[in-house]
Amino acid sequence: EHWHELLNPEFKGRSAILDVPSIGIMDAAMAIESRGDIKYGDKGNMTKEEIDKTIKILIDAKKSGQFRAFWTTFDESVNLMASGEVVIQSMWSPAVTAVRSRGIPCYYAPLKEGYRAWASCIAPMRHLTGLKLDAAYEYLNWYQSGWQGGFIAKQGYYSxxxxxxxxFMTDDEWGYWYDGKPAKGDIKDPYGNLMEKAGRVRDGGAFWERMGKVACWNTLMDESRYMVRKWNEFVSA
Incomplete structure (x- = not known):
């Protein structure tokens, strides 16, 4: 299975893409390069020429009716997939969890080209001093102390x-989410909703396997402002 399935005419009118420029264009680039249209020097830091070529391909695909929707919120992505209006898209892990918790099959395909990855980073602002700086570090220490990591793990994210x-995880939860082992019991989301039955294995396998297949990371491009303008041209085309 490949990224270019996002642009496959077989899914015409049932494909969706995230309308956040810095993320959506990366998904698009993975699909476009997979199809053989463009060989990017660095998908995370495209040149203006690469951006122009990418947007032209996307506009052509949009005008042909390839995309059912451009979503911006968690609920939109869940409802599009759960309703059956969309059958293929790049989704946030908790959104996949939400669809599955409704008893609807939804999974991450093991794409040959690898994953688009991102990380959420937190750091104190440099103007902080005294009590405010102490409070910031106290929060950071709590954030890394385990509860938050255990919570997001049950949505598919890593700490x-x-x-x-x-x-803050049972041995079975750790085995399923991190080690890629078959679940010994039912797997529930952070809110206690049933997500997977015993015996299931996480899409993509273990943490070590998944992180070893990252093809690109979301970054702030040098031409970010130009890219956003061109992306908006695509969405409004």
Whole structure:
């Protein structure tokens, strides 16, 4: 299975793309390069020429009716997939969890080209001093202490400190989410809703396998402002 399935005419009118320029264009680039249209020097930092070529391909695809929707919110992505209006899209992990918790099949395909990855980083602002700086570090220490990592793990996300997250997960949850092992019991989301039956294995396998297949990371491009303008031309075309 390949990224270019997003642009496959077989899914005409039932494909969707995220309308956040810095993320949507990366998904598009993965699909376009997979199809053989463009060989990017660095998908995370495109040149103006690469941006122009990418947007032209997307506009042509849009005008041909390839895309059912451009979504911007969590609920939109869930409802599009759960209703059957869309059958293929790039989704946030908690959104896949939400669809599955409704008893509707939804999974991550093991794409040959690898994953588009992102990371959420938190750091104190440099103007902080005294009590405010102490409070910021206190929050950061709590954030990495395990509860947050254990919570997001049950949505499919990874913690930057897995060792502390593990303290807030059962052995079976850790085995399913991190080690890629078959679930010994039913797997539930962070809110207690049934998501997977015993015996299921996580899409993509273990943490080590998934992170070893990252093809590109979301970044702020040098030509970010230009890219956003061109992306808006695509959405409004």
């Amino acid at each position: 930057s400190v897995p060792e502390t997250a593990r303290k």
